Every structure is written in C-alpha cells, then in structure tokens.
Amino acid sequence: MNSAFDAQLNKELDALKAAGTYKHLRHLTTPMAPEVHMEEAGDVIVLSSNNYLGLSDQQEVIDAGIEGLKKYGAGTASVRFICGTFDIHRTLEKRIAEFLGTEASLTYVACWNANTGLFATICGEGSGIISDELNHASIIDGVRLASKAKRAVYKHGDMADLEAKLKEMQGLSPVLVVTDGVFSMEGSIAKLPEIVALCKKYNAVSVVDDSHGTGVMGKTGRGTIEHFGLTGQVDIITGTLGKALGGAAGGFVAGSEALIDMLIQRSRPQLFSNALPATVACSSLEAIDYLDKHPQLVDRLRQNIAYFRDGLKRLGFKPLDGPSAIVPIIVGDTAFAISMSDKLLKRGIFVTGFGFPVVPEGTARIRTQLSAKLTKDEMDRALAAFGAVGKEVGLLT
Numbered sequence: 001m002n003s004a005f006d007a008q009l010n011k012e013l014d015a016l017k018a019a020g021t022y023k024h025l026r027h028l029t030t031p032m033a034p035e036v037h038m039e040e041a042g043d044v045i046v047l048s049s050n051n052y053l054g055l056s057d058q059q060e061v062i063d064a065g066i067e068g069l070k071k072y073g074a075g076t077a078s079v080r081f082i083c084g085t086f087d088i089h090r091t092l093e094k095r096i097a098e099f100l101g102t103e104a105s106l107t108y109v110a111c112w113n114a115n116t117g118l119f120a121t122i123c124g125e126g127s128g129i130i131s132d133e134l135n136h137a138s139i140i141d142g143v144r145l146a147s148k149a150k151r152a153v154y155k156h157g158d159m160a161d162l163e164a165k166l167k168e169m170q171g172l173s174p175v176l177v178v179t180d181g182v183f184s185m186e187g188s189i190a191k192l193p194e195i196v197a198l199c200k201k202y203n204a205v206s207v208v209d210d211s212h213g214t215g216v217m218g219k220t221g222r223g224t225i226e227h228f229g230l231t232g233q234v235d236i237i238t239g240t241l242g243k244a245l246g247g248a249a250g251g252f253v254a255g256s257e258a259l260i261d262m263l264i265q266r267s268r269p270q271l272f273s274n275a276l277p278a279t280v281a282c283s284s285l286e287a288i289d290y291l292d293k294h295p296q297l298v299d300r301l302r303q304n305i306a307y308f309r310d311g312l313k314r315l316g317f318k319p320l321d322g323p324s325a326i327v328p329i330i331v332g333d334t335a336f337a338i339s340m341s342d343k344l345l346k347r348g349i350f351v352t353g354f355g356f357p358v359v360p361e362g363t364a365r366i367r368t369q370l371s372a373k374l375t376k377d378e379m380d381r382a383l384a385a386f387g388a389v390g391k392e393v394g395l396l397t
C-alpha cells in the first residue's frame with residue numbers, strides 16, 4: 001500500500017465532494033425497468049436509463065440469454081482469432097448487418113471498444129479524421145489513438161466548418177468524417193444528409209455512431225440513418241447493444257466486407273481482448289428480432305417522448321428540442337444539477353444530473369430519457385415530482 005499516493009487521491013476526491021460534484025453509485029436490486037428498487041431510495045421511477053425499448057427485462061430476451069448460457073457456457077476464454085468465435089457471433093453479426101443495411105459487421109465487448117478499435121486500424125500516416133466537437137468520449141479517445149492521422153474537430157453541427165476542414169485535408173486518404181447520430185447530452189441529431197453529401201463531394205468516408213439512435217430513430221427503429229432515408233449511404237456505422245437492444249453490453253462496427261475483414265486482422269481490442277459473451281450475443285440477437293416483430297414499440301416510445309416533453313413544457317421547463325428519447329433540461333451549475341437530481345430521487349424519480357467535465361462548464365443539466373415501457377401514470381407521477389422540485393429549487397414560479 002502506498003499511503004502517500006492514496007492521500008493524494010483522497011485530496012482530489014475531497015475537492016470533488018466540496019464542489020458538490022462527487023458521484024455516488026446507486027444500487028439497484030431489481031431488473032432495469034420503468035420502476036426499480038434502489039437500495040438507497042426504495043421504489044423509484046427510472047428516467048435515466050438507455051433502456052429505450054424496455055427490452056432489458058423482456059422475457060424473450062432473458063430466455064434467449066439463459067439458453068445461450070446453457071448452450072455455450074460462460075464464455076470463450078479466448079480472443080476471437082485464437083479460439084474465441086462461436087457460431088452465434090457469426091449469426092449475430094450477419095443479423096446486425098442485415099438490420100442496418102451494410103455488407104457485414106463485427107461485434108466488440110462494448111461500443112467503447114468498437115470506437116477505440118476502429119480509427120487507429122484504418123487511419124495511419126497520410127490519412128485524416130474530422131470529428132464533431134460534441135462527439136462521444138469513446139470517439140474522442142478512439143481518434144486520439146489514431147496518432148499518425150491528421151486530425152481536426154469541426155464546430156458542432158457546423159457544415160461550413162466541416163467543409164473547410166475537408167478542404168484542408170484534400171490529398172490525404174482515407175479522410176473520415178465522424179459524428180454521433182444522436183448527441184447523447186443534447187438529444188439532438190446529426191445533419192446526416194449534409195454530412196453524407198459533403199463526404200461524397202470530397203471523397204471522404206462517413207462514420208456514424210448511432211448508439212442512442214438505434215431502436216429510437218427511424219420508422220422501424222433502425223436509427224438516425226433510417227430517419228433520414230439514408231440506408232446504404234453511410235460508409236461505417238458503430239453502435240451499442242447496451243442500450244435499446246437489450247441493454248446488457250456489447251458494441252459493433254458495421255460496414256463493407258473489406259472493412260470488417262481489416263478489423264478482424266488488425267483492430268487491437270479484437271486481437272487482444274475476449275469476445276462478446278455468448279449469453280449477450282444470444283440476448284441481443286433476440287432483442288433485434290423482438291424489435292422487428294414489435295415495431296409498435298418504436299411508436300409507443302415516440303408517444304411517450306412527446307407526452308413527457310409536453311408535460312415538462314406545460315410545467316414551465318424549457319427542455320432542449322430534439323426528436324430523440326433524450327430530453328435534457330439545462331440548469332447551469334453542476335452542483336445545482338446534482339442537488340436537483342437528489343431532490344427528485346427523494347420524491348421517487350431516478351434521473352441524473354450531468355455537469356462539467358461531461359458537458360461544458362455552465363451548461364449542467366438534468367437529462368431525462370424516455371422508455372417505451374413507461375406508463376402514462378408513471379410519467380404523470382414523474383411530472384408531478386418535477387413540478388414540485390422545480391418550485392423548491394426556484395426554477396419554476
């Protein structure tokens with residue numbers, strides 16, 4: 001034990017506590033669902049999960065995971081290219097590709113790994129990457145790992161800035177343009193038609209991380225690309241299995257056969273880390289099938305988003321606009337956001353406050369996320385709590 005080192009860490013932790021920005025883990029004792037039991041707060045309504053379609057505790061999804069555990073055991077005890085590939089990996093990857101309209105896909109244990117395993121594999125010396133300034137941390141870190149590529153960040157959603165950066169990168173190959181489909185802290189969506197058009201104009205490769213769009217956006221829940229009618233026109237899609245598609249864990253890259261083959265050969269999280277557990281492969285596969293058989297879930301989610309957003313506005317809040325299932329209320333100060341979420345929790349509403357450094361200083365927010373499985377009664381109870389807490393903290397009169 002190095003006690004000097006621990007003392008240094010404790011000093012930093014104390015500073016977080018003093019600033020009111022220290023995060024407390026909450027412990028759930030029941031499956032993720034619209035209502036859960038929390039050790040620290042009892043029965044609460046969840047408005048902070050990515051369980052957009054409510055499939056985490058869907059019986060068919062659970063059963064598929066159990067069958068997977070029985071059939072394949074706990075795991076591969078190996079990375080994919082040694083002896084870590086089960087037939088269910090191939091089945092799931094074909095299904096993801098078919099679902100998204102790409103030639104092929106490859107799973108990772110998380111979308112974090114997919115994003116951090118993608119860019120450095122395909123962007124070496126003489127290549128370029130242009131990234132939206134509000135992209136998810138996994139994209140930022142993934143792009144950082146591609147240290148030999150020329151890298152640039154364009155102002156959030158600013159197509160003129162993106163075009164200027166594309167001009168600066170002319171002569172490099174490949175040049176990747178990467179964006180979130182749905183921006184996770186804003187709930188807004190990328191301007192994909194313009195981005196795809198610019199990529200075509202400058203012969204760049206489009207990359208969309210649609211982790212928060214899958215299951216939410218588009219008529220059949222295939223995501224932001226479907227929403228814009230661009231299926232087949234985005235070169236590379238990354239996404240997670242840890243949100244709408246069952247919520248366990250897992251991520252993927254989807255794209256051309258050549259891209260996927262190259263990732264199998266060279267992507268470091270593939271080469272040096274275990275495969276997606278077979279149980280998760282089975283439950284995720286069932287989640288995709290379940291979504292296809294129950295497209296009404298997507299409609300139900302959309303109705304819930306509209307109902308809750310309207311309810312917040314009627315109370316006097318001004319949630320950020322956007323078509324996704326993420327409905328944030330900007331409150332400004334980080335400690336204020338955290339204390340507001342604590343007050344909501346005391347009233348049985350589990351919703352997270354986000355502040356700096358997750359979002360820019362001064363734009364701390366309460367981020368609500370809707371699920372297709374929330375009932376009107378649950379949303380009404382949540383809105384009543386928001387009304388009461390809004391008045392208590394002085395946001396509402």
Ligand SMILES: Cc1ncc(COP(=O)(O)O)c(C=O)c1O
Nearest residue numbers: 110111112136184211240242251
């Ligand atoms: C846009 C985006 N990409 C990637 C991830 C990481 O997903 P995973 O939990 O599968 O690592 C997240 C998770 O929050 C995300 O919001």
